[in-house]
Amino acid sequence: MQLRIVLFGAPGSGKGTQAKKLVEAHGIPQISTGDLLRAAVAAGNELGNRAKAAMDAGELVADEVVIGMIHERLNAPDAVDGFILDGFPRSLPQARALDELLESLERPLHRVIHLEVENEEIVQRLLARGRADDHEDTIRNRLQVFDRQTQPLIEYYQQQNKFVAVAGSGELDQIHARIEAELLAP
Ligand code: AP5
Numbered sequence: 463m464q465l466r467i468v469l470f471g472a473p474g475s476g477k478g479t480q481a482k483k484l485v486e487a488h489g490i491p492q493i494s495t496g497d498l499l500r501a502a503v504a505a506g507n508e509l510g511n512r513a514k515a516a517m518d519a520g521e522l523v524a525d526e527v528v529i530g531m532i533h534e535r536l537n538a539p540d541a542v543d544g545f546i547l548d549g550f551p552r553s554l555p556q557a558r559a560l561d562e563l564l565e566s567l568e569r570p571l572h573r574v575i576h577l578e579v580e581n582e583e584i585v586q587r588l589l590a591r592g593r594a595d596d597h598e599d600t601i602r603n604r605l606q607v608f609d610r611q612t613q614p615l616i617e618y619y620q621q622q623n624k625f626v627a628v629a630g631s632g633e634l635d636q637i638h639a640r641i642e643a644e645l646l647a648p
Contacts (some may be wrong), residue, residue, distance in 0.1 A: 464543055464544045464569075465484075465488055465490060465544040465545075465546075465572060465645065466544055466545055466564070466569055466570070466571050466572050467484075467545075467546055467547070467571065467572055467573045467574070467575060467645070468546075468547045468550070468551070468571060468573070468574040468575070468619075469481055469484075469546060469547065469548050469549075469575055469577065470574050470575060470576045470577070470612075470615065470616075470619075471576055471577035471578070471579070471630060472579065472581070472584055472604075472605055472608045472612075473520075473584065473588065473601065473604040473605065473608060474579070474584035474585075474587045474588040474591075474601070475577040475578070475579045475584060475630045476577050476579065476630050476634075476637065477494075477548045477549055477577060478492075478494060478496075478497075478548055478549075479634060480577065480630075480634075480637060480638060480641060481494065481546045481548040483634070483635075483638040483641075484546050484638075484641065485546065487638075487642070488544065488546075490541075490543060490544035490545055490546060491540050491541060491545055491546070492545075492546045492548055493532070493535050493536070493541070493545050493546065493547050493548065493550070494548040494549050494550075495523075495528050495531060495532065495548075495549045495550040495552075496548070496549045497548075498531050498535065499513045499517060499523060499528070499531075500517075503517065509527060509531070512524070512527060513527060517595060518594070518595060518600070519600065519603065520595060520600040520601070520603035520604040520607060521603070521607060522552055522553060522607060522611055525553055525555045525556055525559070528550060528552075528556060529555075529556060529559045529560075532547075532550055532556075532559075532560065532563070533559075533563060536563060536564075536567070537567075542569075547560075551615060552608075552611065552612045552615075553611050553612065553615075554614055554615065554618060557615050557618050557619075571624055572624070572645075573624055573625075573626060573644065573645060574615075574619040574624050574625045574626070575626055575627075575628055575641055575644060576616065576625065576626065576627040576628065577628055577630030577637070578627050578628065578629055578630050579630040579631055580631070581605055583631060584601070584605065585598065585601055585602070585605075588601045589601070626644045626647075628640045628641055628644060
């Protein structure tokens with residue numbers, strides 16, 4: 463079965479962690495705009511230089527930058543049989559651009575899975591992780607950016623009947639099982 467899914471959720475909700483479990487279970491690639499952007503920053507290329515200030519501040523990188531990256535990545539051969547989008551889309555223009563692209567490829571999304579976790583648990587998880595953008599002020603700003611710019615996608619995907627919410631707290635394998643159950647649902 464081909465799977466084309468979006469893992470949706472606040473920063474630190476476990477998108478990357480659960481994406482890796484889905485990669486193992488289904489053999490399809492994880493496509494993380496955060497990872498792609500961090501690789502560009504590390505490479506010091508023009509795209510990375512454009513993205514760095516926004517990432518350091520916990521703001522979203524410009525839509526046209528991430529849409530361009532996703533366009534290229536979804537056209538790669540390994541994405542033909544399915545994919546797990548992790549951290550994209552994060553704004554309405556990104557969601558609309560994704561729909562247009564997938565429509566042109568005749569590969570529509572199956573599900574958008576929201577990993578729901580309380581904000582205070584998220585702050586504790588990210589402080590413990592300690593990535594470059596995991597300082598308390600930046601984490602709280604990322605959470606506000608999620609509320610402001612990314613939450614509207616819930617209604618967008620509910621209208622398409624693709625949106626499901628999964629409790630994102632607890633044991634990793636239990637959360638994975640909840641996601642798999644949603645993927646099997648008709
Ligand atoms: P990105 O890399 O996507 O970061 P994020 O959304 O802030 O997500 P995180 O990686 O912090 O969290 P996650 O949900 O993947 O959780 P994880 O599994 O790592 O984006 C970084 C930046 O890039 C953005 O701020 C923005 O500037 C830019 N960007 C990226 N995409 C963009 C886009 N589409 N548009 C514009 N800008 C974009 O888990 C977090 C921690 O919790 C880990 O330590 C993990 O071990 C732990 N953990 C996971 N699950 C559990 C659990 N069940 N119990 C306890 N701990 C857990």
